[in-house]
Amino acid sequence: MKLVAKIISVVFHPLLLTTYLAIILSIYFPAMMMIRPDNRNTIIGLICVFTFVLPAINLLMLRYFGSVTSITLYSRTQRIVPFFLISLLYILITFLFIYKLPFSQNFNKLMMIITTMVIVSFAITFFFKISVHSLAACGAIGILLPLNNATEEALLVVPTVFVILAAGTVMSSRLLLEAHTPKEVYYGGVVGFAIGFLGMILFF
Numbered sequence: 001m002k003l004v005a006k007i008i009s010v011v012f013h014p015l016l017l018t019t020y021l022a023i024i025l026s027i028y029f030p031a032m033m034m035i036r037p038d039n040r041n042t043i044i045g046l047i048c049v050f051t052f053v054l055p056a057i058n059l060l061m062l063r064y065f066g067s068v069t070s071i072t073l074y075s076r077t078q079r080i081v082p083f084f085l086i087s088l089l090y091i092l093i094t095f096l097f098i099y100k101l102p103f104s105q106n107f108n109k110l111m112m113i114i115t116t117m118v119i120v121s122f123a124i125t126f127f128f129k130i131s132v133h134s135l136a137a138c139g140a141i142g143i144l145l146p147l148n149n150a151t152e153e154a155l156l157v158v159p160t161v162f163v164i165l166a167a168g169t170v171m172s173s174r175l176l177l178e179a180h181t182p183k184e185v186y187y188g189g190v191v192g193f194a195i196g197f198l199g200m201i202l203f204f
Contacts, residue, residue: 005173012136015056016052017114021143086118087118098111113139116199137163138190138196141167145200
């Protein structure tokens with residue numbers, strides 16, 4: 001069971017949140033993403049490189065040079081430097097999408113919401129070890145729920161239900177691996193959902 005939990009934790013890594021949201025919205029709500037079918041794969045690939053590959057390389061480099069002892073970052077204190085660098089990277093990426101690659105104003109707003117999640121995670125880490133997996137998973141729920149009211153024919157119902165089920169699975173996996181306490185998982189979920197939901201209400 002722990003092997004399955006590890007696989008789930010990797011597949012639903014927090015850094016993949018932006019890529020998964022871009023895929024879901026480009027398929028089920030393309031009008032919101034403003035992505036044409038002929039360049040969808042290119043845009044999603046670009047999003048994946050900037051929001052997942054580059055931060056992941058940054059984390060691997062910290063591990064290689066000994067700044068952190070494990071890429072799992074189980075210790076709260078070891079999370080501070082990686083979270084700080086990832087926050088800076090996401091701020092730069094958001095700036096890049098807004099001012100240099102403005103292919104979608106709606107996506108730029110999503111990036112601002114997700115970057116806020118990253119920054120809040122970093123700030124909380126100074127005082128408390130929060131489950132970032134839970135934060136990202138429930139943040140996705142908070143983003144998708146308001147969008148259901150903006151679509152016709154309930155286009156986002158199926159992916160929203162899937163994300164809710166996936167969030168429950170991810171949170172259970174983190175508990176099974178003993179990577180977090182129930183309180184850390186709960187707080188992560190609440191913070192992520194609050195930022196995602198309130199961010200959508202504010203920007204959309």
